[in-house]
Amino acid sequence: MATMTYIEALSKGMWEEMERDRSVFLIGEDIGAYGGAFKATKGFQQHFGEERVIDATLSEAAIIGAATGAAVVGMRPIAEMQFADFVTCGFNQIVTNAAKTHYRWNLPVPMVVRLPSGGYIHGGPYHSTNPEGWFFHVPGLKIVAPSTPYDAKGLMKAAVRDNNPVLYFEYKYLYRRIKGEVPDEDYSIEIGKGDVKREGSDIVIFTYGSTVHHSLEAAEILSKEDGVETMVVDLRTLLPLDKELIINSAKSTGKVLIVHEDTLTGGIGAEIAALISENAFKFLDAPIRRVASLDTPVPFAPPLEEYFLPDTNKIVKALRELSSF
Amino acid sequence: MARIEVVMPQMGESIAEGTIVKWHKKVGDKVKKDETLLEISTDKVDSEIPSPAAGVLAEIVIPEQKTVAVRTIIAYLETEGGVVTAEPAKPTANPLAEAPKPVAATVVPPVVTAVKPLAAPASGRFYSPLVLNIAREEGVAMTELELIPGTGDGGRVSKKDILAYVVAKKSGAVAAPAATPALKAAPVGIVAKPVDVPELRAKYPAPNFEILQMSNVLQKMAEHMVKSVQTSPHVAAIHEVDMTNVAKHRSAHAVEFEKKEGFKLTFTPYIVDAVAKAIKKYPLINTSIEGDKIIKKNFTNIGIAVAAENGLIVPVIKNAEEKNFLGLARAVNDLATRTRTKKLTPDDIQGGTFTISNYGVFGTLIGTPIINQPQVAILGTGAIKKRVAVIDDAIAIRSIAYFTLSFDHRIVDGALGGMFLEEIVQYLQNFDMNLKF
Numbered sequence: 001m002a003t004m005t006y007i008e009a010l011s012k013g014m015w016e017e018m019e020r021d022r023s024v025f026l027i028g029e030d031i032g033a034y035g036g037a038f039k040a041t042k043g044f045q046q047h048f049g050e051e052r053v054i055d056a057t058l059s060e061a062a063i064i065g066a067a068t069g070a071a072v073v074g075m076r077p078i079a080e081m082q083f084a085d086f087v088t089c090g091f092n093q094i095v096t097n098a099a100k101t102h103y104r105w106n107l108p109v110p111m112v113v114r115l116p117s118g119g120y121i122h123g124g125p126y127h128s129t130n131p132e133g134w135f136f137h138v139p140g141l142k143i144v145a146p147s148t149p150y151d152a153k154g155l156m157k158a159a160v161r162d163n164n165p166v167l168y169f170e171y172k173y174l175y176r177r178i179k180g181e182v183p184d185e186d187y188s189i190e191i192g193k194g195d196v197k198r199e200g201s202d203i204v205i206f207t208y209g210s211t212v213h214h215s216l217e218a219a220e221i222l223s224k225e226d227g228v229e230t231m232v233v234d235l236r237t238l239l240p241l242d243k244e245l246i247i248n249s250a251k252s253t254g255k256v257l258i259v260h261e262d263t264l265t266g267g268i269g270a271e272i273a274a275l276i277s278e279n280a281f282k283f284l285d286a287p288i289r290r291v292a293s294l295d296t297p298v299p300f301a302p303p304l305e306e307y308f309l310p311d312t313n314k315i316v317k318a319l320r321e322l323s324s325f
Numbered sequence: 326m327a328r329i330e331v332v333m334p335q336m337g338e339s340i341a342e343g344t345i346v347k348w349h350k351k352v353g354d355k356v357k358k359d360e361t362l363l364e365i366s367t368d369k370v371d372s373e374i375p376s377p378a379a380g381v382l383a384e385i386v387i388p389e390q391k392t393v394a395v396r397t398i399i400a401y402l403e404t405e406g407g408v409v410t411a412e413p414a415k416p417t418a419n420p421l422a423e424a425p426k427p428v429a430a431t432v433v434p435p436v437v438t439a440v441k442p443l444a445a446p447a448s449g450r451f452y453s454p455l456v457l458n459i460a461r462e463e464g465v466a467m468t469e470l471e472l473i474p475g476t477g478d479g480g481r482v483s484k485k486d487i488l489a490y491v492v493a494k495k496s497g498a499v500a501a502p503a504a505t506p507a508l509k510a511a512p513v514g515i516v517a518k519p520v521d522v523p524e525l526r527a528k529y530p531a532p533n534f535e536i537l538q539m540s541n542v543l544q545k546m547a548e549h550m551v552k553s554v555q556t557s558p559h560v561a562a563i564h565e566v567d568m569t570n571v572a573k574h575r576s577a578h579a580v581e582f583e584k585k586e587g588f589k590l591t592f593t594p595y596i597v598d599a600v601a602k603a604i605k606k607y608p609l610i611n612t613s614i615e616g617d618k619i620i621k622k623n624f625t626n627i628g629i630a631v632a633a634e635n636g637l638i639v640p641v642i643k644n645a646e647e648k649n650f651l652g653l654a655r656a657v658n659d660l661a662t663r664t665r666t667k668k669l670t671p672d673d674i675q676g677g678t679f680t681i682s683n684y685g686v687f688g689t690l691i692g693t694p695i696i697n698q699p700q701v702a703i704l705g706t707g708a709i710k711k712r713v714a715v716i717d718d719a720i721a722i723r724s725i726a727y728f729t730l731s732f733d734h735r736i737v738d739g740a741l742g743g744m745f746l747e748e749i750v751q752y753l754q755n756f757d758m759n760l761k762f
Binding site: 225226241254281282283284295324325 | 453454455457458477478481483484486580
């Protein structure tokens with residue numbers, strides 16, 4: 001057991017998978033000698049060589065296309081988008097080729113696309129997006145979004161070993177801010193299973209990624225100041241959703257708050273809300289609430305970014321409104 | 326073959342009867358659905374009435390030129406289906422008549438479900454799906470549910486409230502009310518029992534009209550209101566009050582206050598406090614008139630109008646001028662609780678010298694309340710809403726309300742009324758933010 005940062009954990013996950021399986025290789029922009037924009041692959045090329053850690057051309061379409069092709073012939077590529085925002089240039093490769101090849105030709109596409117996502121870093125509108133919503137609607141993909149070092153490593157290993165294209169959303173905000181214990185031994189986290197990060201019987205928060213931490217903070221405040229106990233469910237996997245956990249937690253608490261960093265309209269929260277009202281309507285004691293980013297591009301100015309993004313205070317406010325409903 | 330009853334349709338809300346002008350079909354004639362069957366005439370309109378179903382006109386019960394009450398059977402049709410009552414004039418044909426029934430049956434048996442659904446709440450109060458679900462499973466009838474005090478938003482019964490009630494009921498702490506179907510919780514203020522008065526019934530026939538007995542409370546309220554308007558020339562002054570400081574003070578202390586005192590800190594004590602202080606400065610507001618004499622009261626008893634289940638009640642805070650803020654808050658809570666639990670004594674509702682009516686809780690912005698005789702003024706407080714306000718030539722968002730002072734112009738003139746109200750406004754606007762409890 002070692003304590004490490006979020007980025008060290010996901011990096012460790014990739015390293016161990018590359019050691020374990022020679023078919024695993026990396027492809028991305030500046031990931032080789034430079035070690036990646038965020039140093040997630042620092043030292044990888046020196047250790048594994050240029051053939052397994054490929055500095056790609058500045059084309060996301062080429063990176064994902066190459067990864068898809070390699071996966072089809074039996075490799076297990078991990079493709080890095082330097083920022084998740086840039087995935088749009090490889091969008092067609094993901095939704096048309098990677099997502100549909102298994103269905104169309106019975107050829108599995110075991111690949112991982114790493115997507116450094118999100119704000120709280122004053123990165124402005126082109127380096128802070130949370131684009132999971134665009135892919136959430138695409139059958140044939142899996143989507144994971146870890147919030148802790150333990151989950152980051154475990155889900156990385158599960159993603160590499162999965163026979164489907166897995167989009168791995170990782171949070172720049174959490175990279176060096178969050179530390180946690182990570183087992184030395186080999187382990188993986190089942191894709192499709194959420195995790196109860198905090199128990200509670202009064203309200204449940206469904207969240208993932210960066211906002212798991214804000215949600216946990218808010219839950220502590222409610223517990224201390226209001227005596228209200230909030231369950232915090234970290235979805236961990238967005239596609240497929242852990243429907244059983246979502247429905248049962250909604251039933252056991254009767255009050256639901258959904259928190260995500262992605263913008264509100266058409267986000268993951270909308271699907272969760274629909275799922276709950278279809279399956280647990282009779283157990284609801286209050287309207288389902290959502291806290292998410294505003295429906296605008298991510299602002300650059302720090303005060304505006306703060307206003308735009310979900311934070312602990314906004315979650316506390318929503319929890320109090322739900323609690324007093 | 327089955328017989329369908331054709332009844333005199335109701336052609337409008339206030340129409341009680343209709344005259345048959347002409348039958349377009351003879352007995353034995355075939356008639357198609359929606360084909361004109363007859364013509365009728367009412368007070369308001371003459372209409373051609375389409376046939377409710379396809380069939381044969383079997384019998385004409387009411388001949389031409391005869392007038393009958395609505396829903397009287399006027400003819401029978403014979404169809405392939407069962408006997409059903411059909412009201413032909415409904416714009417969309419009665420679905421019962423539309424679908425021929427395989428067997429003759431006048432009553433559709435109710436659908437039997439494992440768990441009986443609850444009746445609709447008569448009060449219009451909102452219940453969440455979960456609360457209704459718990460009520461159903463725990464056998465809590467709607468009439469019981471309506472009586473459970475709610476601690477949620479706007480008095481909503483929350484999951485905790487109903488679970489506490491269920492536990493209390495099981496332990497015998499609460500007796501389930503007798504399940505009398507007549508016991509309907511009516512909207513606030515108009516609890517009234519249906520009565521039958523033949524002479525009124527003739528004028529207002531059922532089922533279009535209901536005749537209800539005014540409760541004593543309602544009768545008294547009516548009497549007082551008429552008397553007050555006749556006695557006092559009412560004048561209303563309306564001032565804008567910036568409640569931002571009060572709202573801030575309240576939210577800053579709400580949690581701590583509730584923990585310490587065991588009840589919620591509301592806006593009411595702030596307003597009562599302001600009124601008591603303003604009366605000290607303008608004692609002529611705290612008077613009544615007898616003949617040509619002014620009766621000046623050296624105590625301030627402030628009544629607070631409360632919409633209770635059976636009508637308007639005005640419990641009175643005695644000697645408000647002697648109480649500090651906390652004392653007022655406790656007095657307000659005590660009266661409010663006892664009003665809700667019907668534990669007020671006659672003494673609690675007597676001796677008021679000034680009244681406050683907080684119609685803002687119903688969303689009213691501006692009202693012109695009627696003076697509670699023999700007092701000479703009443704304060705009405707409107708809903709507090711966030712508005713754009715100009716402060717020092719800058720635009721700000723403030724919590725604003727409109728307060729109305731209705732006063733008796735026999736003794737209070739516009740100057741006094743305005744100054745008194747402004748005193749209240751200034752006190753609230755400049756509320757002492759350092760006030761601790």
